Amino acid sequence: xxxxxxxxxxxxxxxxxxxxxxxxxxxxxxxxxxxxxxxxxxxxxxxxxxxxxxxxxxxxxxxx
Amino acid sequence: xxxxxxxxxxxxxxxxxxxxxxxxxxxxxxxxxxxxxxxxxxxxxxxxxxxxxxxxxxxxxxxxxxxxxxxxxxxxxxxxxxxxxxxxxxxxxxxxxxxxxxxxxxxxxxxxxxxxxxxxxxxxxxxxxxxxxxxxxxxxxxxxxxxxxxxxxxxxxxxxxxxxxxxxxxxxxxxxxxxxxxxxxxxxxxxxxxxxxxxxxxxxxxxxxxxxxxxxxxxxxxxxxxxxxxxxxxxxxxxxxxxxxxxxxxxxxxxxxxxxxxxxxxxxxxxxxxxxxxxxxxxxxxxxxxxxxxxxxxxxxxxxxxxxxxxxxxxxxxxxxxxxxxxxxxxxxxxxxxxxxxxxxxxxxxxxxxxxxxxxxxxxxxxxxxxxxxxxxxxxxxxxxxxxxxxxxxxxxxxxxxxxxxxxxxxxxxxxxxxxxxxxxxxxxxxxxxxxxxxxxxxxxxxxxxxxxxxxxxxxxxxxxxxxxxxxxxxxxxxxxxxxxxxxxxxxxxxxxxxxxxxxxxxxxxxxxxxxxxxxxxxxxxxxxxxxxxxxxx
Numbered sequence: 001x002x003x004x005x006x007x008x009x010x011x012x013x014x015x016x017x018x019x020x021x022x023x024x025x026x027x028x029x030x031x032x033x034x035x036x037x038x039x040x041x042x043x044x045x046x047x048x049x050x051x052x053x054x055x056x057x058x059x060x061x062x063x064x
Numbered sequence: 065x066x067x068x069x070x071x072x073x074x075x076x077x078x079x080x081x082x083x084x085x086x087x088x089x090x091x092x093x094x095x096x097x098x099x100x101x102x103x104x105x106x107x108x109x110x111x112x113x114x115x116x117x118x119x120x121x122x123x124x125x126x127x128x129x130x131x132x133x134x135x136x137x138x139x140x141x142x143x144x145x146x147x148x149x150x151x152x153x154x155x156x157x158x159x160x161x162x163x164x165x166x167x168x169x170x171x172x173x174x175x176x177x178x179x180x181x182x183x184x185x186x187x188x189x190x191x192x193x194x195x196x197x198x199x200x201x202x203x204x205x206x207x208x209x210x211x212x213x214x215x216x217x218x219x220x221x222x223x224x225x226x227x228x229x230x231x232x233x234x235x236x237x238x239x240x241x242x243x244x245x246x247x248x249x250x251x252x253x254x255x256x257x258x259x260x261x262x263x264x265x266x267x268x269x270x271x272x273x274x275x276x277x278x279x280x281x282x283x284x285x286x287x288x289x290x291x292x293x294x295x296x297x298x299x300x301x302x303x304x305x306x307x308x309x310x311x312x313x314x315x316x317x318x319x320x321x322x323x324x325x326x327x328x329x330x331x332x333x334x335x336x337x338x339x340x341x342x343x344x345x346x347x348x349x350x351x352x353x354x355x356x357x358x359x360x361x362x363x364x365x366x367x368x369x370x371x372x373x374x375x376x377x378x379x380x381x382x383x384x385x386x387x388x389x390x391x392x393x394x395x396x397x398x399x400x401x402x403x404x405x406x407x408x409x410x411x412x413x414x415x416x417x418x419x420x421x422x423x424x425x426x427x428x429x430x431x432x433x434x435x436x437x438x439x440x441x442x443x444x445x446x447x448x449x450x451x452x453x454x455x456x457x458x459x460x461x462x463x464x465x466x467x468x469x470x471x472x473x474x475x476x477x478x479x480x481x482x483x484x485x486x487x488x489x490x491x492x493x494x495x496x497x498x499x500x501x502x503x504x505x506x507x508x509x510x511x512x513x514x515x516x517x518x519x520x521x522x523x524x525x526x527x528x529x530x531x532x533x534x535x536x537x538x539x540x541x542x543x544x545x546x547x548x549x550x551x552x553x554x555x556x557x558x559x560x561x562x563x564x565x566x567x568x569x570x571x572x573x574x575x576x577x578x579x580x581x582x583x584x585x586x587x588x589x590x591x592x593x594x595x596x597x598x599x600x601x602x
Contacts (some may be wrong), residue, residue: 035460043470 002053068242069126069222076197079103079129079204082222088246093236096122097413099250101225101237101263103127105136105196106381106398107256108203112150113406115217116210119413122248124239128221130197130204133358134284137193137312137320138392142483142508143399144188145577149524152206153188156199160192161313166295168475170462172302176472177294180480185557186511187518191392191480193314199395228253228266228377235376252409253377256398259365261383267374273367274441276388277327278448281306281361283340286318287354297477299447299462305343308447310390310477318357321347324447331361364388364444366437372401373426380405385433387440390447390478397436400484401429407575411599416544421600424491432484439479446476483508486578490602493572493581493594500564509577512557519558522550523577527595529586532558533568536586543596547572574598 008014022030045051069082080103087094098114100107103125111123139156147153167177180190204219211217226245227238235253239246255263264271296311303309306323313319323343325334333339340359348354368385372378381398405425411417449455464471486492486506495505502510512519522528527547529536533554540547554563563569572580572594581594596602 031456032460032463035457036464039457039460039464039471039474040468043468 002050002057004057068244069224069240071127073127074132075127075129076132076195077130077201077204079201080125080219080221081128082220082242084241084243085218085220087248088241088243090246093247093249095234095249095251096120097250098122098252098254098409099124099235099237099248100254100256101125102256102258102381102383103129103200103219103221104256104258104381105199105203105395106383106402107254108200108207109147109150109399109402110254110256110380110406111217111219112152112203112207112210112215113402114410115207115215116150117406117410118216119406119410120216122218122220122250124220124223124225124237126222126224130200132197133360134195134197134282134314134318134320135360136196136199136392136395137314138191138396138480139194139199140392140396140481140483141182141186141188141190142481143396144192145508145511145520146399146403147203147206148187148520149403149577150203150206151209152202155202155205156194157188157192159198159202159315160194161293161315162189162192163293163295163313164190165292166297166477168465168472168477169296169298169301170459170466171298171300173466175462175465175475176469178472185513187520188511193312193320195314195318196395198315225257225263225266228263230267230375230377233376251376252413254405254409255377255379255383256381257383259382259386261379263377264369264379264383267377269369269374271367271369271386273365273386273437276364276366276444276448278444279325279327279329279331279334279361279363280389281323281325281334281340281343281359283321283323283344283359284314284318284357285321285344285354286316286357287348287352288317289319289348289352289354291319299458299477301347303346305346308477309347311347325361329361334361335359362389364448366441366444368430368433368437371426372429373422378405378409378422378425380429384429385437387436388444390443391436391440392478392481393436393440396481397432397484400432401425403576404429404432408600411545417599418601424489424600428484428486428489428491431486431489435484436481443476443478447478491574491580491598491600493597493602494583494590496566496569496582496584498565498584499569499582500561503562503571503579503582505579505581507579509571509573509579510561512555512561514552514555519552520577523573524575526575527580527598528573529591530562530571530573531569531586532562532571534570534585536570537588540588540591540595542592543599543601545595545599547591547595572598 308324310322380401492505580598
């Protein structure tokens with residue numbers, strides 16, 4: 001089951017860290033960073049059923 | 065007169081020169097039991113397997129031997145095991161180049177290396193590299209040997225099929241030879257006439273799938289180089305000779321180099337030796353001396369026929385299904401077609417099994433083809449990303465692969481061929497939950513060492529009842545089939561591969577060395593029922 005209820009231990013800090021990670025990068029470099037980040041997080045989650053659910057939410061946030 | 069059947073390509077080996085057959089002067093078309101069309105690796109192996117099973121077979125080819133060019137190059141362990149059953153593997157192993165290590169590069173960085181790590185206790189290695197003409201020559205040598213031992217195999221060179229007329233219980237062929245046309249009839253026709261299959265075209269059958277918008281250049285170069293015997297694959301190589309490149313060793317100091325050229329190219333220009341040399345020089349450096357041995361340009365295609373059986377006509381190999389080459393799934397899957405088809409056709413031909421058994425050739429090998437097409441399509445999508453975002457993800461995987469081991473499992477420069485397990489086949493019988501998944505019904509039997517011998521040497525002539533640590537009759541006769549027992553005591557390999565958590569086991573094994581059913585102990589009615597099922601009477 002994909003967790004969709006609040007699960008971040010420090011939501012504000014984590015969001016700020018995400019934005020800060022992109023500081024000083026061109027748009028292309030930021031896209032490349034994002035793709036690397038997605039792959040790293042996907043591996044951490046691992047479970048293909050959970051990931052499929054996440055992919056569905058990402059593709060269509062309203063229909064789920 | 066020979067211009068009636070002109071050579072379309074040059075030969076590496078002239079193996080079966082044209083000789084006039086009495087059939088050509090017959091008043092009415094001679095009738096044969098089985099006719100194979102196509103003298104490539106799949107046609108030759110089909111004729112050899114059927115002939116060794118005592119089935120009279122006539123093979124027709126519009127040339128007189130093996131064509132030039134290394135083409136199919138990587139032959140898998142399963143192919144070698146099947147060729148060993150056919151008496152052809154020993155010279156392949158002797159001539160072929162063994163390799164286990166692969167290296168993957170991005171630009172100028174080595175990302176990682178892998179070892180195919182062949183499990184101990186198998187007669188054959190994971191892969192050998194051997195030029196296709198040599199593979200065909202060794203199959204032909206085995207045919208000559210089988211003929212000398214009485215196998216009813218006849219090869220007819222320069223016999224080109226110009227028309228095919230199917231009927232309810234036979235097929236009529238119009239054949240052109242250097243001496244003019246004649247007709248033949250066959251109870252069964254096996255079409256092994258390659259990816260462009262003229263027979264498929266004559267019958268108006270479709271061949272659907274995807275063509276990938278990319279071109280690959282093969283340059284076989286002969287050189288004395290001290291590169292290790294490994295598979296080296298570059299994504300976006302620093303030497304800029306293509307979007308990807310592959311280096312692989314062949315016998316006789318020849319190296320296979322593949323360059324990915326892209327879609328909009330001028331084929332004739334790219335095939336000019338000066339242009340090929342420019343790419344090879346950039347890759348190898350200016351000081352390496354070499355000769356160009358053979359060059360070719362190909363596109364990636366993944367497609368198959370909807371059905372491999374059309375009444376009395378059966379399609380096998382590239383004629384039935386085509387995959388892109390990274391992964392070695394072309395000839396290796398065709399040889400598995402042969403393995404699946406020959407014993408079934410032999411049982412149908414002698415009346416032991418119903419014709420419907422041949423529909424399971426279709427279902428089992430369509431399953432195999434789909435598995436190969438899926439793997440091949442995914443590798444192609446990784447090697448040739450279709451959109452900017454897929455290229456970005458592909459390159460992100462490559463960047464991570466250098467540092468984070470998880471990303472290496474996503475890198476796909478071709479998933480190398482492994483034998484197909486026929487999960488869900490109508491021929492599969494009882495399973496036992498305590499035994500290993502790798503030997504479940506439908507699986508090809510993994511080899512194992514016996515005292516001074518190999519397990520697979522004892523499997524493959526007919527049905528076999530393998531017993532490990534348990535008793536059973538020496539022979540069982542049911543449904544017109546005689547099943548011989550192979551009685552073994554457990555060894556460490558047999559335990560891991562066949563027993564699992566069980567203390568003993570009884571396996572019913574098909575003539576293609578695939579598991580039909582398995583139990584913990586012998587029960588005559590259970591074995592007879594599984595046998596009926598495995599020959600299409602279930």
